[in-house]
Amino acid sequence: MRVYAAARVFPVASPPIQDGAVAVLGERIVSVGPRADVVSAAGSDVELCDLGDAAILPGLVNAHCHVELSWMGQDPPPGGDYMAWLRGLLERRAAEDPEAARQAAERAIDDMLSRGTVAIGDVGNGTWIAPLLARSPLLGIAFHELYGIQASDAERRIGEAIEHLELLAQDPDLKAAGERWRVVLTPHAPHTTSEPLLRALAGRAAAAREPLSIHVGESQAEVAWLRDASGPFEELYRERAPDGHDWSPSGLSPVEHLDRTGILAPHSLAVHCVQLTQQDRSRLQSRGVCVVTCPRSNERLGVGKAPVGELLAAGIPVALGTDSLASAPDLDLFAEIAALRRAHPRLAPAAALRMATLNGAVALGLADRLGSIEPGKLARLVVVPLDPGDSDPLAAICDGPADVYSLERAPRQAARS
Numbered sequence: 001m002r003v004y005a006a007a008r009v010f011p012v013a014s015p016p017i018q019d020g021a022v023a024v025l026g027e028r029i030v031s032v033g034p035r036a037d038v039v040s041a042a043g044s045d046v047e048l049c050d051l052g053d054a055a056i057l058p059g060l061v062n063a064h065c066h067v068e069l070s071w072m073g074q075d076p077p078p079g080g081d082y083m084a085w086l087r088g089l090l091e092r093r094a095a096e097d098p099e100a101a102r103q104a105a106e107r108a109i110d111d112m113l114s115r116g117t118v119a120i121g122d123v124g125n126g127t128w129i130a131p132l133l134a135r136s137p138l139l140g141i142a143f144h145e146l147y148g149i150q151a152s153d154a155e156r157r158i159g160e161a162i163e164h165l166e167l168l169a170q171d172p173d174l175k176a177a178g179e180r181w182r183v184v185l186t187p188h189a190p191h192t193t194s195e196p197l198l199r200a201l202a203g204r205a206a207a208a209r210e211p212l213s214i215h216v217g218e219s220q221a222e223v224a225w226l227r228d229a230s231g232p233f234e235e236l237y238r239e240r241a242p243d244g245h246d247w248s249p250s251g252l253s254p255v256e257h258l259d260r261t262g263i264l265a266p267h268s269l270a271v272h273c274v275q276l277t278q279q280d281r282s283r284l285q286s287r288g289v290c291v292v293t294c295p296r297s298n299e300r301l302g303v304g305k306a307p308v309g310e311l312l313a314a315g316i317p318v319a320l321g322t323d324s325l326a327s328a329p330d331l332d333l334f335a336e337i338a339a340l341r342r343a344h345p346r347l348a349p350a351a352a353l354r355m356a357t358l359n360g361a362v363a364l365g366l367a368d369r370l371g372s373i374e375p376g377k378l379a380r381l382v383v384v385p386l387d388p389g390d391s392d393p394l395a396a397i398c399d400g401p402a403d404v405y406s407l408e409r410a411p412r413q414a415a416r417s
Contacts, residue, residue: 059118061360064321073325
C-alpha cells in the first residue's frame with residue numbers, strides 16, 4: 001500500500017482536508033483523511049510519499065469536447081460571429097486531411113492527460129476517433145453524432161449509424177478498453193436534427209439507459225430557426241439543400257422542442273444552454289438534465305454566457321467542457337475553470353472544481369469510479385504545487401495552475417518504507 005500525503009486534499013464530495021493523505025492499493029483508493037489517521041490505519045507495511053506543499057485533487061472530467069477537430073487548432077474558423085465561425089468550420093471540414101487529423105487528435109489527448117484530465121465526453125462524426133481514444137489511458141463516452149433535418153432520411157441515417165456501431169463493436173482497441181469506453185449515438189442539435197431522428201435517438205437512449213449529449217441554445221440563430229425558420233440558418237440551408245427539405249419550424253424554444261421529442265431526461269447532457277428562458281430552466285430542472293457549459297468557446301463565438309448561477313440556484317447540475325480546438329485555444333480544463341470564474345466572479349472555487357470533476361463524472365455515468373476522492377474509486381488523482389503563502393489555495397488552483405502532475409509522477413519531498 002502507498003500513502004500520499006500533502007498540505008491539502010480536496011476530496012470534492014466531502015470537506016477539504018489540511019495536512020491530509022490518500023491511501024492507495026493497486027488502482028483503487030483505500031482511504032482519505034487527515035495524514036495521521038490515514039497513516040495509522042494503513043499499518044506498518046506502507047510506503048509514505050510526502051508531496052509537501054501541494055494539493056491532491058480528483059482527476060478532471062471534460063464533459064464536452066470534439067477531439068477529432070483538433071487539427072483545426074492550427075487554422076481555426078474566424079471568431080466573433082457564430083455563423084461566420086460555422087461557415088468556416090464547414091469549409092475546413094470539407095478539406096480535412098485524415099492523417100493530419102489523426103496526429104492532431106493524438107497530441108490533443110496527450111495534452112489533456114498532461115493537464116490532469118482523466119475522462120471525457122467526446123463528440124465525433126467519424127468512426128476512427130473512438131478506437132484512438134480507447135488506446136489512451138482516458139475513460140469516457142464516445143458520442144457518435146448524427147444530424148440531418150430531412151425527416152424522410154431519419155430511418156436511413158439511423159440504419160447507417162447502427163452499422164457503424166456494429167463495426168466499432170468489433171474493433172480490437174475498443175474491445176480491449178472494456179468498460180473504460182462506451183460508444184453511443186447522439187443527435188447534434190435541435191436545429192440540425194429532424195424530429196423523427198430526435199425521437200428515434202431518444203427512444204434508443206431510454207431503452208439502453210445510455211446518455212445523450214446535445215448542443216442546445218448555443219446561438220440566437222438557432223432560436224430564430226426553430227421559432228419561424230428565419231435568420232441566417234434559412235440562407236445556409238437553402239445553399240446546402242437547393243432542392244429543399246421537409247423540415248418545418250416548431251415555434252418552440254430549443255429546450256421546449258427537445259422536450260417534445262423526448263430528448264430531455266436524467267441521462268441527457270444539454271451543452272452550451274446560453275439562450276434560455278426562465279421556463280426553459282424550469283423544464284431542464286424538472287427533467288433532471290445536466291447542463292454542460294463551455295465558457296471559452298461561447299466567448300470566442302460571441303454567443304453570450306450560460307446563466308450558470310441561475311442554473312445552480314435552480315438545482316440544475318452543471319458540468320464543464322472545453323469544446324474543440326476549432327473554438328477554444330486548448331483542451332486544458334484548468335484553463336476552462338479559470339475562464340469560468342472570470343465569467344462568473346461570484347462562483348465559489350469549490351463549485352467550479354465540482355463542475356470539472358464530480359458533476360462531469362455523474363453526467364457521463366462514471367461517478368462510481370471518478371470525480372471525487374473516496375474509498376473504492378480509481379486513484380486517478382492530480383497533484384498541484386501550492387504557494388505556502390496563499391490564504392485560499394483552492395482559489396489559486398482555480399485561477400489556473402502552472403504545474404499539474406499525475407499522482408504517480410508528482411515530485412516528492414520524501415519517500416520512505
